Amino acid sequence: MLNFNFQNTTEIIFGKGVETQVGKKAAEYGKKVLLHYGGTSLKKFGLYDKIIKNLKDEGIEIFELGGVLPNPRLSLVKEGIKICKDNDIDFILAVGGGSAIDSAKAIGAGVKYDGDVWDFFEGKVTVSETLPLGVVLTIPAAGSEASSGTVITNEEGWYKKSFGGNVIRPKFAIMNPELTYTLPGYQTGAGAVDIMAHVLERYFTNEKHVELTDRLSEAVLKTVILNTPKALDFPEDYNARAEIMISSTIAHNNLLDMGRESDWASHGIEHELSGIYDITHGAGLAIILPAWMKYVYRSNIDRFVQFAIRVWNVDMNFNDPEAVVLEGIKRMEEFFTSIDMPTRLSQAEIDSEKFEEMAAKATEHGTLGNFVKLTKEDIVNIYRLAE
Amino acid sequence: MLNFNFQNTTEIIFGKGVETQVGKKAAEYGKKVLLHYGGTSLKKFGLYDKIIKNLKDEGIEIFELGGVLPNPRLSLVKEGIKICKDNDIDFILAVGGGSAIDSAKAIGAGVKYDGDVWDFFEGKVTVSETLPLGVVLTIPAAGSEASSGTVITNEEGWYKKSFGGNVIRPKFAIMNPELTYTLPGYQTGAGAVDIMAHVLERYFTNEKHVELTDRLSEAVLKTVILNTPKALDFPEDYNARAEIMISSTIAHNNLLDMGRESDWASHGIEHELSGIYDITHGAGLAIILPAWMKYVYRSNIDRFVQFAIRVWNVDMNFNDPEAVVLEGIKRMEEFFTSIDMPTRLSQAEIDSEKFEEMAAKATEHGTLGNFVKLTKEDIVNIYRLAE
Numbered sequence: 001m002l003n004f005n006f007q008n009t010t011e012i013i014f015g016k017g018v019e020t021q022v023g024k025k026a027a028e029y030g031k032k033v034l035l036h037y038g039g040t041s042l043k044k045f046g047l048y049d050k051i052i053k054n055l056k057d058e059g060i061e062i063f064e065l066g067g068v069l070p071n072p073r074l075s076l077v078k079e080g081i082k083i084c085k086d087n088d089i090d091f092i093l094a095v096g097g098g099s100a101i102d103s104a105k106a107i108g109a110g111v112k113y114d115g116d117v118w119d120f121f122e123g124k125v126t127v128s129e130t131l132p133l134g135v136v137l138t139i140p141a142a143g144s145e146a147s148s149g150t151v152i153t154n155e156e157g158w159y160k161k162s163f164g165g166n167v168i169r170p171k172f173a174i175m176n177p178e179l180t181y182t183l184p185g186y187q188t189g190a191g192a193v194d195i196m197a198h199v200l201e202r203y204f205t206n207e208k209h210v211e212l213t214d215r216l217s218e219a220v221l222k223t224v225i226l227n228t229p230k231a232l233d234f235p236e237d238y239n240a241r242a243e244i245m246i247s248s249t250i251a252h253n254n255l256l257d258m259g260r261e262s263d264w265a266s267h268g269i270e271h272e273l274s275g276i277y278d279i280t281h282g283a284g285l286a287i288i289l290p291a292w293m294k295y296v297y298r299s300n301i302d303r304f305v306q307f308a309i310r311v312w313n314v315d316m317n318f319n320d321p322e323a324v325v326l327e328g329i330k331r332m333e334e335f336f337t338s339i340d341m342p343t344r345l346s347q348a349e350i351d352s353e354k355f356e357e358m359a360a361k362a363t364e365h366g367t368l369g370n371f372v373k374l375t376k377e378d379i380v381n382i383y384r385l386a387e
Numbered sequence: 388m389l390n391f392n393f394q395n396t397t398e399i400i401f402g403k404g405v406e407t408q409v410g411k412k413a414a415e416y417g418k419k420v421l422l423h424y425g426g427t428s429l430k431k432f433g434l435y436d437k438i439i440k441n442l443k444d445e446g447i448e449i450f451e452l453g454g455v456l457p458n459p460r461l462s463l464v465k466e467g468i469k470i471c472k473d474n475d476i477d478f479i480l481a482v483g484g485g486s487a488i489d490s491a492k493a494i495g496a497g498v499k500y501d502g503d504v505w506d507f508f509e510g511k512v513t514v515s516e517t518l519p520l521g522v523v524l525t526i527p528a529a530g531s532e533a534s535s536g537t538v539i540t541n542e543e544g545w546y547k548k549s550f551g552g553n554v555i556r557p558k559f560a561i562m563n564p565e566l567t568y569t570l571p572g573y574q575t576g577a578g579a580v581d582i583m584a585h586v587l588e589r590y591f592t593n594e595k596h597v598e599l600t601d602r603l604s605e606a607v608l609k610t611v612i613l614n615t616p617k618a619l620d621f622p623e624d625y626n627a628r629a630e631i632m633i634s635s636t637i638a639h640n641n642l643l644d645m646g647r648e649s650d651w652a653s654h655g656i657e658h659e660l661s662g663i664y665d666i667t668h669g670a671g672l673a674i675i676l677p678a679w680m681k682y683v684y685r686s687n688i689d690r691f692v693q694f695a696i697r698v699w700n701v702d703m704n705f706n707d708p709e710a711v712v713l714e715g716i717k718r719m720e721e722f723f724t725s726i727d728m729p730t731r732l733s734q735a736e737i738d739s740e741k742f743e744e745m746a747a748k749a750t751e752h753g754t755l756g757n758f759v760k761l762t763k764e765d766i767v768n769i770y771r772l773a774e
Contacts, residue, residue, distance in 0.1 A: 001564075001629040003402025008395065014645070015390025177388075209626035212610040212634055219602030226598060239596035242388040246645060247599055255642075258401070258633060 001209045001259035008253045010146035011172040014246065016238070018176050019047065019136055022093070023054035025172050029132040030091025032061045034084055036104045037095040038068040042138070045182050051095060051136065063087055068096065071274050071281070072103040074154045077117060080107035084131065092133045094170075097191075098142020098151075098281075101135055105150035105168045108133050118154060121161035127168055135173040140180060140245040141191030141282060143198055143252025145173035153275055159361070160275035173249070177241035185232050189339040190282025192228040192244065196221055197285040198251040202262040203307065204371045206300060210260045214306070217256050220247050221311050228339050265369025266292045269379055272358035279348050286341035287348065291386035293329045296372040301325060345386050355383040388596045388646035395640045397533035398559040401633065403625070405563050406434065406523055409480070410441035412559050416519040417478025419448045421471055423491045424482040425455040429525070432569050438482060438523065450474055455483065458661050458668070459490040461541045464504060467494035471518065479520045481557075484578075485529020485538075485668075488522055492537035492555045495520050505541060508548035514555055522560040527567060527632040528578030528669060530585055530639025532560035540662055546748070547662035560636070564628035572619050576726040577669025579615040579631065583608055584672040585638040589649040590694065591758045593687060597647045601693070604643050607634050608698050615726050652756025653679045656766055659745035666735050673728035674735065678773035680716045683759040688712060732773050742770040 013021055026033055033055060042048045055062055065080050083089065084107060094104035108131040110117030119125045135145045144150070149164035183191070203217045224247050230240035250256070269292065270284040297304040305321050308314040308328025317324050333343045342348050359379035367373035374382070400408055413420055420442060429435045442449055452467050470476065471494060481491035495518040497504030506512045522532045531537070536551035570578070590604045611634050617627035637643070656679065657671040684691040692708050695701040695715025704711050720730045729735050746766035754760035761769070 001402075001626055003405065005398065005400055007398035011392065011394035012645075013392050015388075018390065209629070211613060211626075211630050212606060212637070215606030215609055216603055216637075219599060219606050222602055223599040239388055239598075242596070242646065243598050250599070250603075258399075259629065 002207055002261060004258050006254055006258055007166060008146060010169050012175060012249060013172055014175045016176060016178060018174050019050060020054060022051055022136055022174055023058040026055060026060055026091060026093055026134055027058040029171060032087060032089045034080060034089045034092045035062055035064045036080060036092055037066050037100050042095060047179060063089055068100045068103045070099050071153045071160065071278060072099040074118060074152055077103055077106040077110060077152060081110040081117060084111045092131050094133060095136040095138065097139025098144040101144035102150040102152060104133050106152050109168060120163040121152060127163065127165040130168050133170045135170045137173055137175045138179045139183060139187060139191060140248035141194040143248045145170060146249045146253040158275045160271040175245055177238055177245050180241050180245060181236045185340060188231055189341050190280045192224050192339060193286045193336060193341055194282040195224050195248045195251045197266060197289060199256060200289060201264050201267060202256045202260065204263050204303060205260040206371060207260045213256050213258050213260055218310050220251050223247050225335060232339060261370050263369045263371040265374050268362050268368045269382060272362050276354060276358060277350055283342055283348065286336040286343055287345055287386050290329055290333050290343055291382045294385055295382050297325050299372050352387065355380050389594055389648060391645050393641055393645055394553060395533060397556050399562060399636060400559055401562045403563060403565060405561050406437060407441060409438055409523055409561055410445040413442060413447055413478060413480055413521055414445040416558060419474060419476045421467060421476045421479045422449055422451045423467060423479055424453050424487050429482060434566060450476055455487045455490045457486050458540045458547065458665060459486040461505060461539050464490055464493040464497060464539060468497040468504060471498045479518050481520060482523045484526025485531040488531035489537040489539060491520050493539050496555060507550040508539060514550065514552040517555050520557045522557045524560055524562045525566045526570060526574060526578060527635035528581040530635050532557060533636045533640040545662045547658040562632055564625055564632050567628050567632060568623045572727060575618055576728050577667045579611050579726060580673045580723060580728055581669040582611050582635045582638045584653060584676060586643060587676060588651050588654060589643045589647065591650050591690060592647040593758060594647045600643050600645050600647055605697050607638050610634050612722060619726060648757050650756045650758040652761050655749050655755045656769060659749050663741060663745065664737055670729055670735065673723040673730055674732055674773050677716055677720050677730055678769045681772055682769050684712050686759050739774065742767050
C-alpha cells in the first residue's frame, strides 16, 4: 500500500427536500452570490424559482450566469470571473452537474488570480485560494460536487484540460435524488458510465496491497450496475436515484485513491474525443473503456480476473484465466448496451480521420496513464479497437 | 434511504514514516501543546523521543499528561482541562489509540466550557467549541482518530458515557502502520472486533434501501476478516497492518451511516460490562455481538441472511433461511475464537451476579438500540445467552 493523504471537507446534505436549505447554507459564506447554471431545464422544472426565493429570503444579492454547456468552455469561465470581480461577489452557487460545477470551480480560482485562468490548466501555477463554492446537484455523474478537480475546454484549439487542489472542493453539496427524476435516459446512462469510469481509473492499478479500496470500489460499481437499469425503467424510483447519486460522490471524492496509484488513461483518451467531437463524456467513456481494457489486460491478468469475478460474477476458469477476463469485458459492454450507451465509435458516427491527431494531442506531454504507460501509437491502436 | 448530512474534515496522513510530519502539522494549530498519552509502551519503542524532538524542532512548548487507561477516566480528563487552562495551551496532541484520543477530545471540549465537563456526557449541553486536536495513532480499533465521538468512564458510579459533534473530530490523524507492529496479539484481536462492531452497529438497520452503504460495510468487514489473522501470524506484515488501520477509520468516520439508522445496542450492553469489570472493549464486544444476534435475528431474517451470505460466504438454503443465519453467526464466533477473543462471559470470568444491575443501568434512559428496541428484560436475556 502506498502512502497517502486524504481529506474531504465537503459537507454532503442529502435527501428529499434538502434544496430548501440552500439559502441558509449560502448565507454562511457570502451575501453576494453568482448563481451559475446550464440550460433551460432548471427553469422548466421549478428548481430555479425555488432557489431564487430561498436565496432572497436570506437577503442574498444574486448575480446570474447561465449557459454552461456540456464540456464547459473557457470563454464562459472568463465571463464569470469578470462578473465576480466587477461586483465583488463573495460566493458561487453552481446548480447542475459536473459542467456547471467545474465551470464554477474555474471561475472561483480565476477570481483570486491576477493572470490568465488557463495558467492553472497548463500547470504554470498552483491554486492556493478561491471563492467559496456551493452546489445544488441535479446530474449525478462527474462527482465534481465533492471532488478536488475541474475540467474545462479551451475553444482555441479545443484543448480539454484539468487542474485540481483540495482548496477548490465545494464547501457543501445539496443532493436531492428527486431532482434527478426528470433526467433524460441518455444522461442517466452516460452519468452511470462516468461514475463507473471514475472507479475503474482507480481500480486498475499495479499496487497489489489495496484490499480495502478494491472492495470499496467494487461496492460502488455493483451499486451502479444494479440501480441504473431501475432508474431507466422507473425514473421516479427514489432509492435507485439515491444510490446512483451518492455513488457519484464516493466514486470521485478521493476515498478510492487511498494507498494506490490510479490510471486515468481512458479519461485522457476520451477527453480528446469529446474535446473535438463534443460527444457526451460518459458516452465517450463507454466506447473507450472496453477498448482500453482489451489493449492492456495482458499486462496484469490477475487484476482483470478479479474485476471479472467480483464485479461481473464470472466463474473462475483455472485453465483459461484470459477467457475469464474477456468474459468480464464482454459483460461490461453488454451492460453499457443495456443502458443505451454506445460501445463503438461508429455508433457515435466518429471515423478514423482524427485518430492520429487525437493521439498526438493526448501524448504531447508524454505517455498517458499509469497502469500501462501508453504512447501515441498505443492510443491510435485503442481508437482502432473502438471502431 | 433516509436523509443525511455527512462531512468528515479530518486529514488522514497515512503511511511509512509519516510520524515525522507531526511537528509541522502541530505548528499549524498551536505553539503550546498538551501531549496526551497512555502508558510506557510509547517510551519503550522510541516513538516518544521522536515526537518530542519533532515538536521541539518547530519551537513548540510541550506540556505532558500521560497515564490514560483503557476505558479512560473522567478524573484524568479533569486534570487535563486544568493543565490546559492554567497554561493557555492552544493545541492537544493525542498519541495512542481510542482511549488517549477520547480523553483528549473530552479535555478539548472541557477547556472551552465553564461548567463541569460531565455535562456534555449527560446531554445537559451540546459541544460547540473545542481546542484543536491532532492524533498520532498507534492502536487501530476505536476509529476515534476521525470520529465525532468520545466515550469516558466516570469513576463515581462507573458510568461509561459518550457525547459527540463534528467540532470534536481531530484536525489530522497521523497513521503509520509500522507503529502497530509491537501491538500485542490480544490488542490486535480486540481492535479487529471493535472495528467490525462499528460496522455491524450500522449494518443492522431496518432501512431497506441502503445498497451502497451495505456493500461498503461488507468491504470493511471482509478486509478485517482477511487481514487480522495475517497480522497475528506476522506482526510486521506492513500491508495487513495497513489494511486494518485504514479500516478502523472508515468503520467509524460516519461514511457508513449514510442514509440509514444505526443500532448501537451491542455497544450499550458492552459499555456496562467494561464500565464495571474493566474488560477490554473489543473483547467485551466479541462476547456480546453473537448473543445480541441470536436474540434479535428473527426480527429481520433477510438482513441476517445477507450478512451470512455476503460476509461469511454461507451458501443460501432456500428451504431454511434461519439455518443460513445461524451458520453466519457461528462462523463469526469461530472467527473471533481464531483471533483469540472470548465469545462467552465465562471466558472473561464474569458471572451472572450483576446482569440485573447492568441491564438496569443500560436502560435507565429508555430502551436500547434501534434495530430492535431492547428493554431491561431483553438485555438480561442477552447477557444470559452470552454466559
